[in-house]
Amino acid sequence: MSAPGGVLVIAQAEGGALSELSREMLALARRLADETGGMVEAVLLGENLGDSAGDLIAFGADRIHIGDGAAYTAYLAEAWMPKLIEVAADAPPAVILIGHDTMGADLAPRLAIRLGTTVATACVEAEFVAGRLHATRSCYGGAARETLSFKTGPCVLTIKSKSQAALDRNNGRKGEIVPLAADAVQTRVRIVERNVSAAAGVRLETAAVVVAGGRGLNGPEGFKVARELADLLGGALGASRVACDLEWCPASIQIGLSGRTVAPELYLALGISGASQHMAGCGGAKTIVAINNDPTAQIFKSSRFGIVGDCQEILPPLIDALRVLRDAKDS
Ligand SMILES: Cc1cc2nc3c(=O)[nH]c(=O)nc-3n(C[C@H](O)[C@H](O)[C@H](O)COP(=O)(O)OP(=O)(O)OC[C@H]3O[C@@H](n4cnc5c(N)ncnc54)[C@H](O)[C@@H]3O)c2cc1C
Incomplete structure (x- = not known):
């Protein structure tokens, strides 16, 4: 005792x-x-x-x-x-x-x-x-x-x-x-099957970089771009609840009050308004960088750096620049 x-x-x-x-x-x-x-x-x-x-x-x-x-x-x-x-x-x-x-x-x-x-x-x-x-x-x-x-x-x-x-x-x-004795217990409930979803890339909870997308990514295509950005930065992909509810990405990557909690070094919020329920899951990030086309968006109040602009215009050249850096490093 x-x-x-x-x-x-x-x-x-x-x-x-x-x-x-x-x-x-x-x-x-x-x-x-x-x-x-x-x-x-x-x-x-x-x-x-x-x-x-x-x-x-x-x-x-x-x-x-x-x-x-x-x-x-x-x-x-x-x-x-x-x-x-x-x-x-x-x-x-x-x-x-x-x-x-x-x-x-x-x-x-x-x-x-x-x-x-x-x-x-x-x-x-x-x-x-x-x-x-x-x-x-x-x-x-x-x-x-x-x-x-x-x-x-x-x-x-x-x-x-x-x-x-x-x-x-x-x-x-x-x-x-x-x-402790691992004795078998007679249970009324029996697990008949387990399907573990294959987690692509880096784990959200331990990632140093999280690239998260919201409604401002405008659809599943926008999430493909966000995924590429996350991969180039060696990070994990996250999402707002709206993006998950719209089935632009899996519900398992939802960040926030009713989703997962992350605390990376860098949190890149793409087209996310910054609702308190979302911030409850990422407020512990060291640095938040937001891209949003609305200069009054709530997310800018929590961000260290903010870019006012359209994700569709900002992300492609950013990805191109990161590809060049990666290729230069690899060669
Ligand atoms: C009980 C409860 C629990 C909740 N739990 C969660 C949770 O766990 N996680 C969560 O995320 N939400 C949660 N929510 C929902 C939350 O309140 C918000 O509705 C949600 O976070 C909004 O998602 P969003 O920012 O993607 O969408 P929106 O609020 O619609 O914001 C989209 C943003 O994208 C910007 N935008 C639009 N087009 C572009 C563009 N082309 N380029 C750049 N920016 C653009 C807009 O200016 C806007 O700021 C919860 C709500 C409740 C009531």
């Missing part, structure tokens, strides 16, 4: 490696646990997890509960819940952190109900104030932030990607690894 005030991170691994969001949550967990004097524990369920337990320790965890086996190949609430309850009951934490993604959105409320507590989703910050946990998240479509405190414990939070900076890897850290 750990000291009270501990933090439990429900971690995830992708392809045998700890996910970026798990590392970010560990940094937050470390900060919270250091305030209370508690431990950072992590639970990781999956199959072929490699040295993910070692990674969890190197990135800030003190004790890892790991279940590696076919029973945990893919997330299934019915199969995972008994193990998560077992871990939470064995060492009751003050706070439970879960990634704000598809799995977290399903798991967090279920876990909170089973533990007789409540959940705050899509949090971007958490801290103890006078011994009480305060969690911050955006509200009113990203136009404001609200801070919540809990009357019940443990406090279950889902944490948005890129809201925290992961700690540097420390291979010298020591931790305890507790294996």
